[in-house]
Amino acid sequence: MKPRRKTPLEIKTTEPHMCSVDLRQRLLGQQTFFAQLSPEELILINQNFSETGYEPEDFIYQAGDTVSSLFIVAEGRVKLFQTSAAGKNVLLDLLGPGEFFGSLAVLGTPAYLDTAQAQSHSCVLKISSENFRKILDVYPGVTLKVLDAMSQRLNAANDRFFLISSAPVEKRVAVTLLKLADKFGRKRKPGLLIETPLSRENLAEMTGSTPETVSRVISQFQREGWIDTGRQWIAIQDVSVLQRLAE
Amino acid sequence: MKPRRKTPLEIKTTEPHMCSVDLRQRLLGQQTFFAQLSPEELILINQNFSETGYEPEDFIYQAGDTVSSLFIVAEGRVKLFQTSAAGKNVLLDLLGPGEFFGSLAVLGTPAYLDTAQAQSHSCVLKISSENFRKILDVYPGVTLKVLDAMSQRLNAANDRFFLISSAPVEKRVAVTLLKLADKFGRKRKPGLLIETPLSRENLAEMTGSTPETVSRVISQFQREGWIDTGRQWIAIQDVSVLQRLAE
DNA sequence: CGGTTTATTGATTCCCGTCAAGCAAGGTGG
DNA sequence: CCACCTTGCTTGACGGGAATCAATAAACCG
Secondary structure: OOOOOOOOOOOOOOOOOOOOHHHHHHHHHHHOOOOOOOHHHHHHHHOOOEEEEEOOOOEEEOOOOEOOEEEEEEEOOEEEEEEOOOOOEEEEEEEOOOOEEEOOOOOOOOEOOOEEEEOOOEEEEEEEHHHHHHHHHHOHHHHHHHHHHHHHHHHHHHHHHHHHOOOOHHHHHHHHHHHHHHHHEEEOOOOEEEOOOOOHHHHHHHHOOOHHHHHHHHHHHHHOOOEEEEOOEEEEOOHHHHHHHOO | OOOOOOOOOOOOOOOOOOOOHHHHHHHHHHHOOOOOOOHHHHHHHHHOOEEEEEOOOOEEEOOOOEOOEEEEEEEOOEEEEEEOOOOOEEEEEEEOOOOEEEOOOOOOOOEOOOEEEEOOOEEEEEEEHHHHHHHHHHOHHHHHHHHHHHHHHHHHHHHHHHHHHHOOHHHHHHHHHHHHHHHHEEEOOOOEEEOOOOOHHHHHHHHOOOHHHHHHHHHHHHHOOOEEEEOOEEEEOOHHHHHHHOO
């Protein structure tokens, strides 16, 4: 077997993982539920956010922390997970620029149920629940967008539940890789590189499996030539075969 | 073994499973996101809804149908599920009076992803997506409540995902029974009766298992005296033991 | 270049899904 | 009210997919 190569990942980050004012402006205006607002309004909105840079592994908040803010990823990758009593993690989502997280329970939950952790150098925007609430009061259109985003997430969560409770690991991994490629895929000589740190363990946490079993599946995929992979990265070589596996 | 008794379920329904105007009024005003509105406003809201009675097994909509409405359960039980290519169902939720379903994707999904079916004699209120959208425009407070409800559902979906991907069937069943008891539990001589038709197969569909395996778990629970059960019904006798199983 | 983390692969075990037979509950109609 | 039939529940036997345990190897880091 030929040796695995050095990681080909090139996630865009600015040093020191903070983002310029106009990057923020562009992000809010193009990739979030504020997209519909005018430049002047965006400037006002923007002032409600503060930003923080995170190193890989840094926690943004942890399960049990008091809910205080809503977050938006500006740069990097953020992972959301829950931890079982046995210390096993279940990965709920991997987020990229423009995606929000944290609780937007306006009345609801007093404490976060999940944990948010940077998976790469990241810049994260933060707004207090209060201020966000005020923005929603002023811009009903934004509220509808948020509602829509929530609706999509709920659908996605239901689909995950469906998948995990009705398909064998091989199919779960295939579906998960395709979803990740959809979100983080970048064209490459041949195939699609999934632009995020992605270990066997991460995949196991997403598919309700174990690192060993995922490794076996991944190894088989690679033997067949369907994917190309190394430590913490995977590229899909043959999308159509995986799609067939995923039905 | 002593014989199982006749079903003790007594789900409240009016014949012919339609609901009176003032029941509708009370329901909307007390158990939904319209709770905050004044009686006058409620009357107006109420006029936007039409109602339909369903027999057990009747479909309210099916996966693939064009999204046109939002529904609210007035009476009875409604089950939401997805069906796999192999014909296996995955039960997403069991709903009682006051709970909404259908898509409220304001922009999003053109077709339902799941199927809604009456599980008992039911009365269901319906409002067109358009009119609901108009209501949201007029009452921002309602929109926030809806957002809140969605947020809770998303959390619940994530919890289900967590459970199914990290716990053995016995625990999954215990947790599921406790959740159902929370929602549909009615005090009974000893213990809590879960007031909804509930087959082994239903439980299997909720826990990502099979009717046979669920039956074995349930039988064991009964042998231990933790629950009492029969055809299509379950009553919890010892909540604390199940809670311990559920950690 | 050691030390650490991640990935691979094999051996073994076991939970649970599948198949199958028999039984109990409930509904129907004579 | 009791045969009869349908549907749901139980239980056993069996097999397989995947978890677990374990040892080695490759990639990365300072």
